[in-house]
Amino acid sequence: MFYKRNFLKSILPLIFLLLGFQSFAEPSIDEGKALFKANCNQCHNKDMKSDLTGPALGGVEERWADYDQADLYKWIRQSQKMIDEGHPKALELWDAWQPTIMNNFANLTDDQIAGILLYVDGVYKGTYGPKPADNVVGGGGTEEKGNDLPFYLMILGILAILALILARVVANLNHMADTNDGTATGHRKTLIEQLLSPGVIGFALFALILIGGYITVNNAMDLGRQKGYAPEQPIKFSHKTHAGDQKIDCQYCHDGARRSKHSVIPSTNTCMNCHSAVKEGSKYGTAELSKIHASAGWNPNTGKYFADDVSDETIEKEFKKWIGDRYKAAKGEDVKEKRVKAEVNAQWKAIAGFVNQPIEWEKIHNVPDHVYFNHAQHVSVGKVECQTCHGKVEEMEVVEQFSPLSMGWCVNCHRETKVQFADNPYYDSYEAYHNEMKKGTRSEVTVEEIGGLECQKCHY
Ligand code: HEC
Ligand code: HEC
Ligand code: HEC
Ligand code: HEC
Ligand code: HEC
Ligand code: HEC
Numbered sequence: 001m002f003y004k005r006n007f008l009k010s011i012l013p014l015i016f017l018l019l020g021f022q023s024f025a026e027p028s029i030d031e032g033k034a035l036f037k038a039n040c041n042q043c044h045n046k047d048m049k050s051d052l053t054g055p056a057l058g059g060v061e062e063r064w065a066d067y068d069q070a071d072l073y074k075w076i077r078q079s080q081k082m083i084d085e086g087h088p089k090a091l092e093l094w095d096a097w098q099p100t101i102m103n104n105f106a107n108l109t110d111d112q113i114a115g116i117l118l119y120v121d122g123v124y125k126g127t128y129g130p131k132p133a134d135n136v137v138g139g140g141g142t143e144e145k146g147n148d149l150p151f152y153l154m155i156l157g158i159l160a161i162l163a164l165i166l167a168r169v170v171a172n173l174n175h176m177a178d179t180n181d182g183t184a185t186g187h188r189k190t191l192i193e194q195l196l197s198p199g200v201i202g203f204a205l206f207a208l209i210l211i212g213g214y215i216t217v218n219n220a221m222d223l224g225r226q227k228g229y230a231p232e233q234p235i236k237f238s239h240k241t242h243a244g245d246q247k248i249d250c251q252y253c254h255d256g257a258r259r260s261k262h263s264v265i266p267s268t269n270t271c272m273n274c275h276s277a278v279k280e281g282s283k284y285g286t287a288e289l290s291k292i293h294a295s296a297g298w299n300p301n302t303g304k305y306f307a308d309d310v311s312d313e314t315i316e317k318e319f320k321k322w323i324g325d326r327y328k329a330a331k332g333e334d335v336k337e338k339r340v341k342a343e344v345n346a347q348w349k350a351i352a353g354f355v356n357q358p359i360e361w362e363k364i365h366n367v368p369d370h371v372y373f374n375h376a377q378h379v380s381v382g383k384v385e386c387q388t389c390h391g392k393v394e395e396m397e398v399v400e401q402f403s404p405l406s407m408g409w410c411v412n413c414h415r416e417t418k419v420q421f422a423d424n425p426y427y428d429s430y431e432a433y434h435n436e437m438k439k440g441t442r443s444e445v446t447v448e449e450i451g452g453l454e455c456q457k458c459h460y
Contacts, residue, residue: 029122032115039105040116048124053100055093058124061117064089073113077106152214156207163203167194230400231362234354236288243394250386250393257375257386265361268295276303286326287347290319294354301325315355316348323347364401365390370459373410381426382419382447407458414452418444 036046045051048058064072067089075082075090079102082090108116122128171194194200242248251257256264271292279300281289286300293300294315300322306315324344328335367373378384386393391402403409421427421437421444428434430450436442451457 027111027114027118029115029118029128031112032117032119033128035108035112036116036119039103043100043102046123048120054097054102057120060120072117073110076113076116077108078104080104152211156211160203160207163200164194167197167200227401227404229364230398231364233362233398234359235291236284239393239396239399257379259376259380261374261376263375268292268359272296272298280326285330286323287350290323290347290351291354291359294319294351295357295359297356312355316352319351320344320348364399365405367405372458372460381424382417383424384417410458411453414447417447419447419450421445 036044040057043053044055044057047056049056061072064075067087071082071087071089075087079090079093083094119128168191242253243250253266253270254263255266256262275289275292276298279289279293280286290300297306298304299306299318301318306318324340327340327343331339378389379386389403391400393399419427421430421433427445427450430445433442433445433449437445446452
């Protein structure tokens with residue numbers, strides 16, 4: 001018994017050390033990305049390479065290398081103060097950029113700033129997220145997920161060896177003590193006996209449960225939740241072009257959002273409203289827009305839909321003619337016939353699968369089947385902006401999932417958000433609240449207070 005107690009005593013601090021490892025703060029590149037998006041990207045270009053309202057941030061640490069790291073951190077917290085104090089680098093920046101003033105970010109911790117700088121550097125050097133070429137306008141993209149499991153396994157391994165050595169030492173000490181007391185049995189525990197002792201087995205079980213739990217929780221949390229998810233789509237459709245530059249209203253295409261549970265992805269017909277006129281694009285020529293025409297069964301040469309009994313050969317011939325003609329027009333008539341043929345075949349290969357088929361867009365957002373989410377409730381009744389939940393879609397070349405779509409995300413918003421109570425007939429039935437507001441004893445009603453935290457509202 002004495003031995004076992006000692007063993008546990010010696011192992012306990014190690015267990016606490018192990019548990020403590022999780023909570024050591026470390027600069028995180030993912031947190032840096034989130035912070036950059038929330039605080040910096042309205043002024044600093046997210047490609048890190050070109051100037052915007054403020055200078056491109058790529059390579060900034062090298063530019064500040066002549067000074068203490070603390071100076072750069074201080075700049076980010078209180079740039080104006082540093083300019084006032086006459087710091088040479090600060091004055092140089094001010095000379096170049098005045099009168100634009102950068103905000104103060106006095107609340108950022110060292111780790112958070114380090115995280116932002118890691119992210120800046122990662123995007124600049126192309127080691128983080130999508131390749132720089134996609135990143136120039138798209139941003140986001142697939143995030144690499146740090147896997148620190150090997151690290152934890154290594155720590156565990158080291159701890160296990162330490163524990164074994166300690167156990168050996170303790171056993172020897174016990175044996176010596178017993179010998180001194182004259183109570184020694186003459187039998188000293190062998191390594192095998194020690195390995196099979198309750199203490200060691202207990203520790204091994206404990207470690208297994210810890211690792212198993214860690215893996216399970218980590219994977220479970222990611223199921224169906226993919227913040228930042230931005231799959232490649234069958235057509236290079238850009239929200240920046242359509243909702244941003246062309247200023248097309250979100251609900252022109254997603255007209256379900258206002259009146260139904262689902263926002264609905266527009267059908268090919270909606271695209272054809274414009275792309276029967278805009279037949280060729282400035283970016284991809286015929287390559288992308290012909291996919292829409294093929295899907296609609298529409299002949300871009302004649303501007304008419306193909307007849308029902310048209311043969312596959314005719315469709316192929318018509319599209320190849322269209323692509324070839326437009327390619328020659330773009331390159332000049334003296335372009336080599338071989339080159340045209342190669343282009344035509346390559347484009348047709350990509351388009352053929354779309355003929356008379358609906359476009360199969362990859363779904364990005366998904367809440368699990370047991371959750372009830374209704375767009376109309378939020379957009380029409382709650383008057384929540386699309387951007388609150390989906391981010392600045394009108395700036396995204398490729399849509400990416402902006403919110404975590406976790407239960408905590410829904411519930412937090414319901415706790416904090418006031419419902420637009422006044423002048424909204426949907427809420428007429430809440431007489432008590434209306435009376436309190438009239439009397440002045442209540443100034444606001446949150447979603448929580450109309451039942452927005454009740455399990456069955458969100459769960460089937
Ligand atoms: C309101 C616009 C604005 C915002 C927001 C902003 N900055 Fe700036 N930033 C500037 C401007 C403008 C400059 C150039 C110096 C000046 O005029 O103050 C600058 C300069 C810098 C520099 C020095 C660059 C160099 O080449 O040495 C760093 C670093 C920097 N900003 C980091 C950040 C970080 C990190 C954030 C977010 C936490 C941020 N900035 C948010 C406008 C902004
Ligand atoms: C010209 C039509 C059009 C307009 C305008 C438009 N969208 Fe879209 N939207 C699409 C198409 C097509 C898709 C599917 C392809 C994709 O994901 O890029 C889509 C996808 C989305 C998705 C992802 C859906 C998923 O799979 O989870 C969101 C979110 C979205 N749009 C929001 C918006 C918002 C917000 C606006 C307004 C700022 C807007 N859209 C404007 C056509 C449009
Ligand atoms: C309200 C009009 C309108 C609607 C509806 C519309 N578009 Fe567009 N689209 C445009 C305009 C304008 C451009 C810019 C053309 C250019 O840059 O040459 C464009 C450009 C594009 C491009 C880039 C072409 C290129 O080569 O640069 C693609 C791809 C595209 N649209 C796909 C779609 C799809 C898919 C839909 C349906 C979901 C759709 N569009 C609906 C007006 C529209
Ligand atoms: C309160 C948050 C919230 C608001 C506001 C919101 N959405 Fe969504 N959106 C979601 C969630 C959550 C999903 C996933 C729904 C699902 O899986 O059933 C989603 C999914 C989508 C989809 C994929 C198709 C679908 O319906 O599942 C599109 C497109 C979309 N939203 C567009 C919009 C547009 C356009 C607006 C504004 C008119 C908007 N959303 C407003 C949270 C929101
Ligand atoms: C940006 C804030 C916001 C987010 C995020 C949000 N909601 Fe809501 N939600 C609201 C508002 C505002 C209302 C009030 C509209 C109303 O009265 O129905 C509401 C109402 C609801 C209701 C009706 C409640 C009732 O008592 O009638 C349901 C159900 C609901 N939300 C589900 C969800 C689910 C599920 C999610 C997450 C996938 C979610 N919401 C995320 C703001 C939000
Ligand atoms: C405002 C909407 C909302 C309310 C209210 C709500 N949930 Fe959820 N719940 C969700 C969403 C969204 C998910 C899916 C989370 C995900 O996919 O990660 C979820 C997931 C779950 C899960 C599955 C475990 C998980 O995290 O995926 C359980 C269990 C659950 N909820 C129980 C409850 C209970 C019990 C209540 C009442 C106390 C409740 N929920 C109230 C939105 C809600």
